[in-house]
Amino acid sequence: MTLKEVDSTNTFLKNILSNSKPVPEGTVIMAEDQFAGRGQRENVWHAEPGKNLTFSILLKPAFIDAQSQFDVTRAASLGVYDALMPLLGHKLKIKWPNDIYYGSKKLGGMLIENILQGSQIKHSVVGIGLNINQEHFPDNAGNATSVKQILHKDYDLKNILSEICGHIEAYYLHLKAGRSAFVRNTYISRLYLLNEEQNYRSNGQVFKGFIKHVTDEGMLIIDKGGEEAAFNFKEIEFLNQ
Numbered sequence: 001m002t003l004k005e006v007d008s009t010n011t012f013l014k015n016i017l018s019n020s021k022p023v024p025e026g027t028v029i030m031a032e033d034q035f036a037g038r039g040q041r042e043n044v045w046h047a048e049p050g051k052n053l054t055f056s057i058l059l060k061p062a063f064i065d066a067q068s069q070f071d072v073t074r075a076a077s078l079g080v081y082d083a084l085m086p087l088l089g090h091k092l093k094i095k096w097p098n099d100i101y102y103g104s105k106k107l108g109g110m111l112i113e114n115i116l117q118g119s120q121i122k123h124s125v126v127g128i129g130l131n132i133n134q135e136h137f138p139d140n141a142g143n144a145t146s147v148k149q150i151l152h153k154d155y156d157l158k159n160i161l162s163e164i165c166g167h168i169e170a171y172y173l174h175l176k177a178g179r180s181a182f183v184r185n186t187y188i189s190r191l192y193l194l195n196e197e198q199n200y201r202s203n204g205q206v207f208k209g210f211i212k213h214v215t216d217e218g219m220l221i222i223d224k225g226g227e228e229a230a231f232n233f234k235e236i237e238f239l240n241q
């Protein structure tokens with residue numbers, strides 16, 4: 001379903017889930033203009049109307065238990081990666097946990113909201129924002145880029161959306177068939193700054209380190225001067241980005 005204008009496709013999808021009618025798995029809500037898009041860390045997500053992809057997919061991964069919920073993040077990130085890879089090539093990376101990067105610039109991000117029931121995931125609202133045909137970004141957009149800035153061409157949003165959905169489905173089906181090791185290893189191999197020295201900050205301390213791994217639960221493992229340390233999303237900041 002495409003909406004002309006909505007606050008946030010994630011919020012919209014969560015609202016229709018709490019109404020009486022069941023919403024089928026695989027439902028995609030796309031917005032031409034999302035005027036109150038939500039990002040990670042309580043940030044807002046800005047995108048010029050009509051030029052970018054802002055959408056949410058409903059998954060019902062009851063076969064994934066809560067402690068493995070990072071598998072949903074992996075499937076979604078890899079699906080976006082595979083869809084964009086034929087256009088953008090090997091400079092495309094996944095920045096842990098789920099940003100899409102080209103070189104050192106951010107092409108897009110995700111807000112995945114899982115609704116748990118006991119130890120299972122009842123609903124997963126996978127919200128994805130990708131900069132496609134936007135040419136200019138405000139100064140406060142940091143290191144944002146778009147497919148148009150990279151390739152100097154306009155792309156059909158619906159085509160890219162359907163590629164992304166097809167590839168996410170493929171990874172989701174791997175998970176469903178018990179092939180989570182394949183999905184986890186592929187995710188690691190696509191990581192931004194894997195085994196490259198980089199500055200990080202955690203708890204006010206700045207240090208150099210190398211990304212080595214991501215645990216099954218989704219924690220980032222960094223080699224810090226010969227010792228490995230594990231970080232949750234809110235515990236670590238990538239510097240010089």
Ligand code: BTN
Nearest residue numbers: 008037038039040109110127129
């Ligand atoms: C981030 O990098 O901070 C995550 C951005 C996620 C934005 C998408 S756009 C579609 C969906 N609806 C939202 O309100 N947010 C996500």
